[in-house]
Amino acid sequence: EIVLTQSPGTLSLSPGERATLSCRASQSVSNSYLAWYQQKPGQAPRLLYGASSRATGIPDRFSGSGSGTDFTLTISRLEPEDFAVYYCHLYGSSPPWTFGQGTKVEIK
Amino acid sequence: QVQLLQSGDEVKKPGASVRVSCKATGYTFSSYGISWVRQAPGQGLEWMGWISPYSGNTNYAELLQGRVTMTTDTSTNTAYMELRSLRSDDTAVYYCARGPYYYDSHGYYRAGMGSDYWGQGTLVTVSS
Numbered sequence: 001e002i003v004l005t006q007s008p009g010t011l012s013l014s015p016g017e018r019a020t021l022s023c024r025a026s027q028s029v030s031n032s033y034l035a036w037y038q039q040k041p042g043q044a045p046r047l048l049y050g051a052s053s054r055a056t057g058i059p060d061r062f063s064g065s066g067s068g069t070d071f072t073l074t075i076s077r078l079e080p081e082d083f084a085v086y087y088c089h090l091y092g093s094s095p096p097w098t099f100g101q102g103t104k105v106e107i108k
Numbered sequence: 109q110v111q112l113l114q115s116g117d118e119v120k121k122p123g124a125s126v127r128v129s130c131k132a133t134g135y136t137f138s139s140y141g142i143s144w145v146r147q148a149p150g151q152g153l154e155w156m157g158w159i160s161p162y163s164g165n166t167n168y169a170e171l172l173q174g175r176v177t178m179t180t181d182t183s184t185n186t187a188y189m190e191l192r193s194l195r196s197d198d199t200a201v202y203y204c205a206r207g208p209y210y211y212d213s214h215g216y217y218r219a220g221m222g223s224d225y226w227g228q229g230t231l232v233t234v235s236s
Contacts, residue, residue, distance in 0.1 A: 001170070035208070035222030037153075044203055044229055045145075045153065050221030087153050089222065091208045095167040097143075099153040 002026050004088055006100035012108040019075040021103045023088035028068050032092025036064055036073045039102075040084045048086075049073065075105075083107050110134040112204055112227035119233045120194050128230045130187040130204030137185035138162045141209040143223050144178060144189045146200040154200075159187065162211055194234045201229040 003026040035050030049064035091097040115129040144156040157168040161180040205223035
C-alpha cells in the first residue's frame with residue numbers, strides 16, 4: 001500500500017501570502033492519479049485539483065504540480081476563505097486509494 | 109444539479125450493524141462510481157472503498173474487508189454502505205462521493221479528476 005505523507009502539518013500564513021503544500025508518496029505513483037481536496041470545519045471535502053487539472057469553479061490561484069513521488073499544491077495568494085485543511089488523495093488502477101494526513105493552513 | 113443526499117445520523121451499540129444510504133440526483137447514476145470516505149472526530153479522511161453502479165464491481169480498504177459491503181440500486185439511484193460488527197473506533201462521519209471513475213459517452217472506463225460531488229455526511233456514533 002502506498003503511503004502519502006503531507007508536509008507541513010500546519011502552515012501559518014497571512015492573507016496575500018503564497019502557500020506551498022507538499023504530498024510525498026512512499027513509492028512512485030506513475031500509474032495512478034493524485035487529487036487535492038479542501039475541507040472546512042463541518043463541511044464535506046471539496047475537490048480542487050486532480051489528474052493535472054483544476055476542478056470546475058476553482059480559482060486559478062490554486063495550482064497543482066508534481067510527478068513520481070513528489071506533488072505540490074500551491075495557492076498563489078491566500079484569500080480569507082482559503083484557510084482550511086488540505087488533503088492529497090491517490091487513486092488509480094490499483095486500490096487502495098489512500099489519503100494523506102492533511103495540512104492545516106491557518107491564519108498567522 | 110448533481111446532488112448526493114445521505115441518510116440521517118445513527119447511534120449504534122458495539123457489535124451492531126449500520127447501513128448508510130446515498131441517493132444521487134442530477135446525473136446518470138450508472139455512469140459514475142461511488143466512493144465512501146469516513147472521518148473520525150478531529151481526524152483526517154479515510155478511504156473506505158468504491159463501487160461501480162454499472163458493473164457492481166467493488167474495491168474495499170483492506171482494514172475493512174469482511175465488515176463492509178457496498179451496494180447500489182440503479183432503480184432508485186441509491187448507493188448503500190453497510191458496516192458490521194461496529195466498534196467504538198468506527199464512530200465517524202461517513203461520506204459518499206461521486207467518482208473518481210466514470211464511463212464516458214463511448215462506454216470507456218476512465219479516471220476523472222477525483223470525487224467532484226459529495227454527500228452531506230452521516231454521523232455514526234458507536235456507544236454502549
